[in-house]
Amino acid sequence: MAGVSPEEVRATLREAGLDLRPDEIALEAREDxxxxxxxxxxxxxxPANGEGERRLAADRRLLCLLAERCRFRVPRVLYESGTGFDLRAAVPGLCDPVALYARIAADRAVARRLxxxxxxxxxxxHGRIDRPxxxxxxxxxxxxxxxxxWIRERLPDVTNDASLLARIDRVLEMQDALDVPEDDRSLVHGDLGVHNIAVDPANGDLRGVFDYDGAAxxxxxxxxxxxxxxxxxxxLLDTAIAAYEPAAGRRIDRRRVRLYNAASAICYLAYRRGIAAHxxxxxxxLAEDLAWVRKAVDLVL
Structure with missing residues:
Protein backbone atom coordinates (compact mmCIF):
# COMPACT_ATOMS: atom_id res chain seq x y z
CA MET A 1 0.00 0.00 0.00
CA ALA A 2 1.82 3.08 -1.27
CA GLY A 3 -0.57 5.40 0.60
CA VAL A 4 -3.10 4.62 3.30
CA SER A 5 -5.97 6.31 5.07
CA PRO A 6 -7.37 5.70 8.57
CA GLU A 7 -10.41 4.09 6.94
CA GLU A 8 -8.20 1.61 5.04
CA VAL A 9 -6.17 0.86 8.16
CA ARG A 10 -9.38 0.32 10.13
CA ALA A 11 -10.60 -2.22 7.58
CA THR A 12 -7.26 -4.02 7.50
CA LEU A 13 -6.96 -4.20 11.30
CA ARG A 14 -10.21 -6.14 11.52
CA GLU A 15 -8.09 -9.08 10.35
CA ALA A 16 -6.20 -8.77 13.65
CA GLY A 17 -9.44 -8.63 15.65
CA LEU A 18 -9.52 -4.86 16.14
CA ASP A 19 -12.54 -2.69 15.42
CA LEU A 20 -11.47 0.93 15.81
CA ARG A 21 -12.92 4.27 14.80
CA PRO A 22 -10.93 6.26 12.18
CA ASP A 23 -10.29 8.98 14.79
CA GLU A 24 -8.51 6.38 16.98
CA ILE A 25 -5.87 5.84 14.28
CA ALA A 26 -2.96 8.28 13.91
CA LEU A 27 -0.95 7.66 10.73
CA GLU A 28 2.69 8.60 10.13
CA ALA A 29 4.81 8.04 6.99
CA ARG A 30 8.08 6.32 7.88
CA GLU A 31 10.58 5.60 5.05
CA ASP A 32 9.01 2.78 3.01
CA PRO A 47 4.82 -1.70 4.18
CA ALA A 48 4.57 1.02 1.53
CA ASN A 49 6.64 -0.97 -0.98
CA GLY A 50 8.87 -4.03 -1.33
CA GLU A 51 11.70 -2.47 0.68
CA GLY A 52 9.28 -1.65 3.47
CA GLU A 53 8.10 -5.24 3.49
CA ARG A 54 11.69 -6.47 3.79
CA ARG A 55 12.47 -4.05 6.61
CA LEU A 56 9.39 -4.97 8.59
CA ALA A 57 10.05 -8.69 8.20
CA ALA A 58 13.61 -8.29 9.51
CA ASP A 59 12.44 -6.03 12.33
CA ARG A 60 9.81 -8.55 13.47
CA ARG A 61 12.30 -11.37 13.37
CA LEU A 62 14.77 -9.42 15.48
CA LEU A 63 12.16 -8.29 18.02
CA CYS A 64 11.07 -11.89 18.53
CA LEU A 65 14.70 -12.97 18.98
CA LEU A 66 15.33 -10.24 21.54
CA ALA A 67 12.15 -11.08 23.45
CA GLU A 68 13.22 -14.72 23.56
CA ARG A 69 16.83 -14.16 24.67
CA CYS A 70 16.85 -10.90 26.68
CA ARG A 71 15.14 -9.64 29.82
CA PHE A 72 14.69 -5.99 28.86
CA ARG A 73 11.48 -4.88 27.19
CA VAL A 74 11.12 -4.27 23.46
CA PRO A 75 7.98 -3.89 21.32
CA ARG A 76 6.06 -7.18 21.26
CA VAL A 77 4.64 -8.58 18.03
CA LEU A 78 0.96 -9.39 18.65
CA TYR A 79 -0.14 -10.28 15.13
CA GLU A 80 1.57 -10.85 11.80
CA SER A 81 -0.42 -10.76 8.59
CA GLY A 82 0.35 -12.71 5.47
CA THR A 83 0.07 -9.43 3.57
CA GLY A 84 3.03 -7.82 5.36
CA PHE A 85 1.51 -5.72 8.12
CA ASP A 86 1.83 -6.43 11.82
CA LEU A 87 0.35 -5.34 15.14
CA ARG A 88 2.63 -4.65 18.10
CA ALA A 89 2.43 -3.74 21.77
CA ALA A 90 4.56 -0.65 22.34
CA VAL A 91 7.00 -0.32 25.20
CA PRO A 92 4.95 1.45 27.89
CA GLY A 93 6.35 4.66 29.31
CA LEU A 94 7.28 8.17 28.30
CA CYS A 95 9.33 8.99 25.21
CA ASP A 96 10.13 12.70 25.23
CA PRO A 97 13.74 13.08 24.05
CA VAL A 98 13.98 16.84 24.64
CA ALA A 99 12.64 16.63 28.18
CA LEU A 100 14.74 13.56 29.02
CA TYR A 101 17.90 15.21 27.68
CA ALA A 102 17.26 18.23 29.91
CA ARG A 103 16.54 16.00 32.88
CA ILE A 104 19.77 14.03 32.43
CA ALA A 105 21.74 17.28 32.17
CA ALA A 106 20.20 18.65 35.37
CA ASP A 107 19.95 15.53 37.55
CA ARG A 108 23.03 13.33 37.84
CA ALA A 109 21.16 10.72 39.89
CA VAL A 110 18.72 10.18 37.00
CA ALA A 111 21.63 10.09 34.53
CA ARG A 112 23.48 7.48 36.60
CA ARG A 113 20.45 5.21 37.03
CA LEU A 114 19.59 5.43 33.36
CA HIS A 126 25.48 -7.78 22.56
CA GLY A 127 26.05 -11.05 24.38
CA ARG A 128 22.92 -13.14 23.98
CA ILE A 129 22.55 -13.02 20.20
CA ASP A 130 25.19 -14.83 18.14
CA ARG A 131 26.24 -14.19 14.58
CA PRO A 132 24.61 -17.39 13.20
CA TRP A 150 28.15 10.71 0.43
CA ILE A 151 29.11 13.01 3.31
CA ARG A 152 31.95 14.76 1.49
CA GLU A 153 29.79 15.47 -1.54
CA ARG A 154 27.14 17.30 0.50
CA LEU A 155 29.06 19.18 3.19
CA PRO A 156 30.30 22.13 1.03
CA ASP A 157 26.64 22.94 0.26
CA VAL A 158 25.90 23.18 3.99
CA THR A 159 28.87 25.14 5.34
CA ASN A 160 31.73 27.11 3.78
CA ASP A 161 33.83 27.14 6.97
CA ALA A 162 37.13 25.94 5.46
CA SER A 163 38.77 25.34 8.83
CA LEU A 164 35.87 23.21 10.06
CA LEU A 165 35.70 21.27 6.79
CA ALA A 166 39.40 20.47 7.07
CA ARG A 167 38.98 19.20 10.63
CA ILE A 168 35.92 17.19 9.59
CA ASP A 169 37.96 15.57 6.85
CA ARG A 170 40.55 14.44 9.41
CA VAL A 171 37.81 12.82 11.49
CA LEU A 172 36.36 11.07 8.44
CA GLU A 173 39.82 9.73 7.55
CA MET A 174 40.22 8.40 11.09
CA GLN A 175 36.89 6.61 10.86
CA ASP A 176 37.77 5.20 7.45
CA ALA A 177 41.06 3.85 8.81
CA LEU A 178 39.40 1.94 11.67
CA ASP A 179 40.05 -1.80 11.70
CA VAL A 180 37.35 -3.28 13.92
CA PRO A 181 38.36 -6.60 15.55
CA GLU A 182 35.96 -9.43 14.81
CA ASP A 183 35.31 -9.98 18.51
CA ASP A 184 34.09 -6.38 18.81
CA ARG A 185 31.24 -7.11 16.41
CA SER A 186 27.84 -7.93 17.84
CA LEU A 187 24.15 -7.18 17.43
CA VAL A 188 23.97 -3.39 17.65
CA HIS A 189 20.82 -1.30 17.85
CA GLY A 190 22.42 1.30 15.59
CA ASP A 191 20.47 4.30 16.87
CA LEU A 192 20.31 3.96 20.64
CA GLY A 193 19.70 7.25 22.43
CA VAL A 194 17.13 9.18 24.42
CA HIS A 195 14.90 9.23 21.32
CA ASN A 196 14.51 5.43 21.24
CA ILE A 197 13.91 4.53 24.86
CA ALA A 198 10.84 4.71 27.11
CA VAL A 199 11.20 5.79 30.73
CA ASP A 200 9.05 6.00 33.83
CA PRO A 201 7.56 9.51 33.73
CA ALA A 202 7.90 9.90 37.50
CA ASN A 203 11.52 8.94 38.13
CA GLY A 204 13.10 8.65 34.68
CA ASP A 205 14.00 4.97 35.10
CA LEU A 206 14.32 2.86 31.95
CA ARG A 207 11.22 0.95 30.85
CA GLY A 208 12.49 -0.44 27.54
CA VAL A 209 14.07 0.09 24.13
CA PHE A 210 12.48 0.34 20.69
CA ASP A 211 13.16 1.11 17.00
CA TYR A 212 15.58 -1.60 15.91
CA ASP A 213 15.16 -0.69 12.24
CA GLY A 214 18.85 0.33 12.05
CA ALA A 215 20.17 -2.81 13.73
CA ALA A 216 23.22 -4.55 12.28
CA LEU A 236 25.24 8.73 31.50
CA LEU A 237 28.16 7.40 29.46
CA ASP A 238 30.33 6.71 32.51
CA THR A 239 27.74 4.60 34.30
CA ALA A 240 26.70 2.80 31.11
CA ILE A 241 30.30 1.71 30.50
CA ALA A 242 30.83 0.87 34.19
CA ALA A 243 27.79 -1.43 34.15
CA TYR A 244 28.52 -2.87 30.71
CA GLU A 245 32.15 -3.93 31.02
CA PRO A 246 31.83 -6.45 33.89
CA ALA A 247 28.47 -7.73 32.62
CA ALA A 248 29.68 -8.21 29.05
CA GLY A 249 33.28 -9.09 29.84
CA ARG A 250 34.38 -6.59 27.20
CA ARG A 251 36.20 -3.26 27.36
CA ILE A 252 34.79 -0.16 25.69
CA ASP A 253 37.23 2.22 23.96
CA ARG A 254 35.99 5.74 24.68
CA ARG A 255 38.06 7.15 21.82
CA ARG A 256 36.18 4.96 19.36
CA VAL A 257 32.82 5.92 20.92
CA ARG A 258 33.68 9.61 20.52
CA LEU A 259 34.84 9.04 16.95
CA TYR A 260 31.52 7.42 16.07
CA ASN A 261 29.67 10.26 17.77
CA ALA A 262 31.59 12.79 15.70
CA ALA A 263 31.06 10.86 12.46
CA SER A 264 27.33 10.71 13.17
CA ALA A 265 27.16 14.44 13.92
CA ILE A 266 29.02 15.18 10.68
CA CYS A 267 26.62 12.98 8.74
CA TYR A 268 23.61 14.83 10.18
CA LEU A 269 25.24 18.08 9.10
CA ALA A 270 25.66 16.74 5.56
CA TYR A 271 22.05 15.55 5.63
CA ARG A 272 20.97 19.20 5.94
CA ARG A 273 21.83 19.96 2.31
CA GLY A 274 18.95 21.94 0.84
CA ILE A 275 17.36 22.60 4.26
CA ALA A 276 16.95 26.19 5.47
CA ALA A 277 19.16 27.13 8.43
CA HIS A 278 16.24 27.88 10.78
CA LEU A 286 21.80 24.49 11.40
CA ALA A 287 23.37 26.37 14.32
CA GLU A 288 22.66 23.44 16.63
CA ASP A 289 24.03 20.91 14.15
CA LEU A 290 27.21 22.97 13.77
CA ALA A 291 27.58 23.26 17.55
CA TRP A 292 27.28 19.48 17.91
CA VAL A 293 29.83 18.88 15.14
CA ARG A 294 32.35 21.34 16.59
CA LYS A 295 32.07 19.87 20.08
CA ALA A 296 32.28 16.29 18.81
CA VAL A 297 35.27 17.04 16.57
CA ASP A 298 37.05 18.76 19.47
CA LEU A 299 36.69 15.57 21.53
CA VAL A 300 38.33 13.52 18.77
CA LEU A 301 41.19 15.73 17.50
Whole structure:
Protein backbone atom coordinates (compact mmCIF):
# COMPACT_ATOMS: atom_id res chain seq x y z
CA MET A 1 0.00 0.00 0.00
CA ALA A 2 1.82 3.08 -1.27
CA GLY A 3 -0.57 5.40 0.60
CA VAL A 4 -3.10 4.62 3.30
CA SER A 5 -5.97 6.31 5.07
CA PRO A 6 -7.37 5.70 8.57
CA GLU A 7 -10.41 4.09 6.94
CA GLU A 8 -8.20 1.61 5.04
CA VAL A 9 -6.17 0.86 8.16
CA ARG A 10 -9.38 0.32 10.13
CA ALA A 11 -10.60 -2.22 7.58
CA THR A 12 -7.26 -4.02 7.50
CA LEU A 13 -6.96 -4.20 11.30
CA ARG A 14 -10.21 -6.14 11.52
CA GLU A 15 -8.09 -9.08 10.35
CA ALA A 16 -6.20 -8.77 13.65
CA GLY A 17 -9.44 -8.63 15.65
CA LEU A 18 -9.52 -4.86 16.14
CA ASP A 19 -12.54 -2.69 15.42
CA LEU A 20 -11.47 0.93 15.81
CA ARG A 21 -12.92 4.27 14.80
CA PRO A 22 -10.93 6.26 12.18
CA ASP A 23 -10.29 8.98 14.79
CA GLU A 24 -8.51 6.38 16.98
CA ILE A 25 -5.87 5.84 14.28
CA ALA A 26 -2.96 8.28 13.91
CA LEU A 27 -0.95 7.66 10.73
CA GLU A 28 2.69 8.60 10.13
CA ALA A 29 4.81 8.04 6.99
CA ARG A 30 8.08 6.32 7.88
CA GLU A 31 10.58 5.60 5.05
CA ASP A 32 9.01 2.78 3.01
CA UNK A 33 6.48 2.09 5.76
CA UNK A 34 3.41 3.50 7.47
CA UNK A 35 3.03 3.59 11.24
CA UNK A 36 -0.45 3.61 12.75
CA UNK A 37 -0.58 4.60 16.41
CA UNK A 38 -3.51 2.94 18.14
CA UNK A 39 -5.21 3.10 21.54
CA UNK A 40 -3.90 0.97 24.39
CA UNK A 41 -0.15 1.34 23.72
CA UNK A 42 -0.46 -0.52 20.43
CA UNK A 43 0.84 0.21 16.96
CA UNK A 44 0.50 -1.28 13.50
CA UNK A 45 3.13 -1.18 10.78
CA UNK A 46 2.33 -1.38 7.07
CA PRO A 47 4.82 -1.70 4.18
CA ALA A 48 4.57 1.02 1.53
CA ASN A 49 6.64 -0.97 -0.98
CA GLY A 50 8.87 -4.03 -1.33
CA GLU A 51 11.70 -2.47 0.68
CA GLY A 52 9.28 -1.65 3.47
CA GLU A 53 8.10 -5.24 3.49
CA ARG A 54 11.69 -6.47 3.79
CA ARG A 55 12.47 -4.05 6.61
CA LEU A 56 9.39 -4.97 8.59
CA ALA A 57 10.05 -8.69 8.20
CA ALA A 58 13.61 -8.29 9.51
CA ASP A 59 12.44 -6.03 12.33
CA ARG A 60 9.81 -8.55 13.47
CA ARG A 61 12.30 -11.37 13.37
CA LEU A 62 14.77 -9.42 15.48
CA LEU A 63 12.16 -8.29 18.02
CA CYS A 64 11.07 -11.89 18.53
CA LEU A 65 14.70 -12.97 18.98
CA LEU A 66 15.33 -10.24 21.54
CA ALA A 67 12.15 -11.08 23.45
CA GLU A 68 13.22 -14.72 23.56
CA ARG A 69 16.83 -14.16 24.67
CA CYS A 70 16.85 -10.90 26.68
CA ARG A 71 15.14 -9.64 29.82
CA PHE A 72 14.69 -5.99 28.86
CA ARG A 73 11.48 -4.88 27.19
CA VAL A 74 11.12 -4.27 23.46
CA PRO A 75 7.98 -3.89 21.32
CA ARG A 76 6.06 -7.18 21.26
CA VAL A 77 4.64 -8.58 18.03
CA LEU A 78 0.96 -9.39 18.65
CA TYR A 79 -0.14 -10.28 15.13
CA GLU A 80 1.57 -10.85 11.80
CA SER A 81 -0.42 -10.76 8.59
CA GLY A 82 0.35 -12.71 5.47
CA THR A 83 0.07 -9.43 3.57
CA GLY A 84 3.03 -7.82 5.36
CA PHE A 85 1.51 -5.72 8.12
CA ASP A 86 1.83 -6.43 11.82
CA LEU A 87 0.35 -5.34 15.14
CA ARG A 88 2.63 -4.65 18.10
CA ALA A 89 2.43 -3.74 21.77
CA ALA A 90 4.56 -0.65 22.34
CA VAL A 91 7.00 -0.32 25.20
CA PRO A 92 4.95 1.45 27.89
CA GLY A 93 6.35 4.66 29.31
CA LEU A 94 7.28 8.17 28.30
CA CYS A 95 9.33 8.99 25.21
CA ASP A 96 10.13 12.70 25.23
CA PRO A 97 13.74 13.08 24.05
CA VAL A 98 13.98 16.84 24.64
CA ALA A 99 12.64 16.63 28.18
CA LEU A 100 14.74 13.56 29.02
CA TYR A 101 17.90 15.21 27.68
CA ALA A 102 17.26 18.23 29.91
CA ARG A 103 16.54 16.00 32.88
CA ILE A 104 19.77 14.03 32.43
CA ALA A 105 21.74 17.28 32.17
CA ALA A 106 20.20 18.65 35.37
CA ASP A 107 19.95 15.53 37.55
CA ARG A 108 23.03 13.33 37.84
CA ALA A 109 21.16 10.72 39.89
CA VAL A 110 18.72 10.18 37.00
CA ALA A 111 21.63 10.09 34.53
CA ARG A 112 23.48 7.48 36.60
CA ARG A 113 20.45 5.21 37.03
CA LEU A 114 19.59 5.43 33.36
CA UNK A 115 23.18 4.90 32.27
CA UNK A 116 23.51 1.84 34.51
CA UNK A 117 20.31 0.35 33.10
CA UNK A 118 21.37 1.00 29.49
CA UNK A 119 24.76 -0.59 30.13
CA UNK A 120 23.07 -3.79 31.32
CA UNK A 121 20.67 -3.73 28.37
CA UNK A 122 23.57 -3.49 25.94
CA UNK A 123 25.48 -6.27 27.69
CA UNK A 124 22.51 -8.59 27.10
CA UNK A 125 21.84 -7.41 23.57
CA HIS A 126 25.48 -7.78 22.56
CA GLY A 127 26.05 -11.05 24.38
CA ARG A 128 22.92 -13.14 23.98
CA ILE A 129 22.55 -13.02 20.20
CA ASP A 130 25.19 -14.83 18.14
CA ARG A 131 26.24 -14.19 14.58
CA PRO A 132 24.61 -17.39 13.20
CA UNK A 133 21.30 -16.15 14.66
CA UNK A 134 21.24 -13.19 12.28
CA UNK A 135 23.48 -14.28 9.41
CA UNK A 136 21.96 -13.79 5.98
CA UNK A 137 19.17 -11.40 6.96
CA UNK A 138 20.65 -8.69 9.19
CA UNK A 139 22.99 -6.07 7.64
CA UNK A 140 26.66 -6.14 8.61
CA UNK A 141 26.98 -2.35 8.64
CA UNK A 142 24.92 0.23 10.51
CA UNK A 143 23.06 2.51 8.07
CA UNK A 144 24.33 5.65 9.83
CA UNK A 145 26.68 7.38 9.31
CA UNK A 146 26.44 7.22 5.54
CA UNK A 147 29.49 6.40 3.41
CA UNK A 148 32.24 9.02 3.50
CA UNK A 149 31.84 9.85 -0.20
CA TRP A 150 28.15 10.71 0.43
CA ILE A 151 29.11 13.01 3.31
CA ARG A 152 31.95 14.76 1.49
CA GLU A 153 29.79 15.47 -1.54
CA ARG A 154 27.14 17.30 0.50
CA LEU A 155 29.06 19.18 3.19
CA PRO A 156 30.30 22.13 1.03
CA ASP A 157 26.64 22.94 0.26
CA VAL A 158 25.90 23.18 3.99
CA THR A 159 28.87 25.14 5.34
CA ASN A 160 31.73 27.11 3.78
CA ASP A 161 33.83 27.14 6.97
CA ALA A 162 37.13 25.94 5.46
CA SER A 163 38.77 25.34 8.83
CA LEU A 164 35.87 23.21 10.06
CA LEU A 165 35.70 21.27 6.79
CA ALA A 166 39.40 20.47 7.07
CA ARG A 167 38.98 19.20 10.63
CA ILE A 168 35.92 17.19 9.59
CA ASP A 169 37.96 15.57 6.85
CA ARG A 170 40.55 14.44 9.41
CA VAL A 171 37.81 12.82 11.49
CA LEU A 172 36.36 11.07 8.44
CA GLU A 173 39.82 9.73 7.55
CA MET A 174 40.22 8.40 11.09
CA GLN A 175 36.89 6.61 10.86
CA ASP A 176 37.77 5.20 7.45
CA ALA A 177 41.06 3.85 8.81
CA LEU A 178 39.40 1.94 11.67
CA ASP A 179 40.05 -1.80 11.70
CA VAL A 180 37.35 -3.28 13.92
CA PRO A 181 38.36 -6.60 15.55
CA GLU A 182 35.96 -9.43 14.81
CA ASP A 183 35.31 -9.98 18.51
CA ASP A 184 34.09 -6.38 18.81
CA ARG A 185 31.24 -7.11 16.41
CA SER A 186 27.84 -7.93 17.84
CA LEU A 187 24.15 -7.18 17.43
CA VAL A 188 23.97 -3.39 17.65
CA HIS A 189 20.82 -1.30 17.85
CA GLY A 190 22.42 1.30 15.59
CA ASP A 191 20.47 4.30 16.87
CA LEU A 192 20.31 3.96 20.64
CA GLY A 193 19.70 7.25 22.43
CA VAL A 194 17.13 9.18 24.42
CA HIS A 195 14.90 9.23 21.32
CA ASN A 196 14.51 5.43 21.24
CA ILE A 197 13.91 4.53 24.86
CA ALA A 198 10.84 4.71 27.11
CA VAL A 199 11.20 5.79 30.73
CA ASP A 200 9.05 6.00 33.83
CA PRO A 201 7.56 9.51 33.73
CA ALA A 202 7.90 9.90 37.50
CA ASN A 203 11.52 8.94 38.13
CA GLY A 204 13.10 8.65 34.68
CA ASP A 205 14.00 4.97 35.10
CA LEU A 206 14.32 2.86 31.95
CA ARG A 207 11.22 0.95 30.85
CA GLY A 208 12.49 -0.44 27.54
CA VAL A 209 14.07 0.09 24.13
CA PHE A 210 12.48 0.34 20.69
CA ASP A 211 13.16 1.11 17.00
CA TYR A 212 15.58 -1.60 15.91
CA ASP A 213 15.16 -0.69 12.24
CA GLY A 214 18.85 0.33 12.05
CA ALA A 215 20.17 -2.81 13.73
CA ALA A 216 23.22 -4.55 12.28
CA UNK A 217 26.03 -6.95 13.11
CA UNK A 218 28.66 -4.27 13.59
CA UNK A 219 31.03 -2.68 16.09
CA UNK A 220 29.53 -2.71 19.61
CA UNK A 221 30.89 0.81 20.16
CA UNK A 222 28.18 2.25 17.89
CA UNK A 223 25.62 1.66 20.66
CA UNK A 224 27.42 4.08 23.00
CA UNK A 225 27.87 6.96 20.56
CA UNK A 226 24.64 8.80 21.43
CA UNK A 227 25.37 8.55 25.16
CA UNK A 228 28.00 11.26 24.57
CA UNK A 229 26.21 14.55 25.21
CA UNK A 230 27.27 18.11 24.52
CA UNK A 231 27.28 19.15 28.18
CA UNK A 232 30.31 18.68 30.40
CA UNK A 233 28.96 15.94 32.66
CA UNK A 234 29.34 12.39 31.29
CA UNK A 235 27.45 10.53 34.02
CA LEU A 236 25.24 8.73 31.50
CA LEU A 237 28.16 7.40 29.46
CA ASP A 238 30.33 6.71 32.51
CA THR A 239 27.74 4.60 34.30
CA ALA A 240 26.70 2.80 31.11
CA ILE A 241 30.30 1.71 30.50
CA ALA A 242 30.83 0.87 34.19
CA ALA A 243 27.79 -1.43 34.15
CA TYR A 244 28.52 -2.87 30.71
CA GLU A 245 32.15 -3.93 31.02
CA PRO A 246 31.83 -6.45 33.89
CA ALA A 247 28.47 -7.73 32.62
CA ALA A 248 29.68 -8.21 29.05
CA GLY A 249 33.28 -9.09 29.84
CA ARG A 250 34.38 -6.59 27.20
CA ARG A 251 36.20 -3.26 27.36
CA ILE A 252 34.79 -0.16 25.69
CA ASP A 253 37.23 2.22 23.96
CA ARG A 254 35.99 5.74 24.68
CA ARG A 255 38.06 7.15 21.82
CA ARG A 256 36.18 4.96 19.36
CA VAL A 257 32.82 5.92 20.92
CA ARG A 258 33.68 9.61 20.52
CA LEU A 259 34.84 9.04 16.95
CA TYR A 260 31.52 7.42 16.07
CA ASN A 261 29.67 10.26 17.77
CA ALA A 262 31.59 12.79 15.70
CA ALA A 263 31.06 10.86 12.46
CA SER A 264 27.33 10.71 13.17
CA ALA A 265 27.16 14.44 13.92
CA ILE A 266 29.02 15.18 10.68
CA CYS A 267 26.62 12.98 8.74
CA TYR A 268 23.61 14.83 10.18
CA LEU A 269 25.24 18.08 9.10
CA ALA A 270 25.66 16.74 5.56
CA TYR A 271 22.05 15.55 5.63
CA ARG A 272 20.97 19.20 5.94
CA ARG A 273 21.83 19.96 2.31
CA GLY A 274 18.95 21.94 0.84
CA ILE A 275 17.36 22.60 4.26
CA ALA A 276 16.95 26.19 5.47
CA ALA A 277 19.16 27.13 8.43
CA HIS A 278 16.24 27.88 10.78
CA UNK A 279 14.40 24.62 10.08
CA UNK A 280 14.67 21.93 12.73
CA UNK A 281 15.84 19.01 10.60
CA UNK A 282 16.05 15.79 12.63
CA UNK A 283 15.35 17.96 15.65
CA UNK A 284 18.05 20.61 15.20
CA UNK A 285 18.65 23.92 13.43
CA LEU A 286 21.80 24.49 11.40
CA ALA A 287 23.37 26.37 14.32
CA GLU A 288 22.66 23.44 16.63
CA ASP A 289 24.03 20.91 14.15
CA LEU A 290 27.21 22.97 13.77
CA ALA A 291 27.58 23.26 17.55
CA TRP A 292 27.28 19.48 17.91
CA VAL A 293 29.83 18.88 15.14
CA ARG A 294 32.35 21.34 16.59
CA LYS A 295 32.07 19.87 20.08
CA ALA A 296 32.28 16.29 18.81
CA VAL A 297 35.27 17.04 16.57
CA ASP A 298 37.05 18.76 19.47
CA LEU A 299 36.69 15.57 21.53
CA VAL A 300 38.33 13.52 18.77
CA LEU A 301 41.19 15.73 17.50
Missing amino acids: RWLARLPGDRMAWF GHALGLVLAEQ DVAGWLPERVPWPKPIS WDDRHHDFRYLVFDHADES VRHCGRT
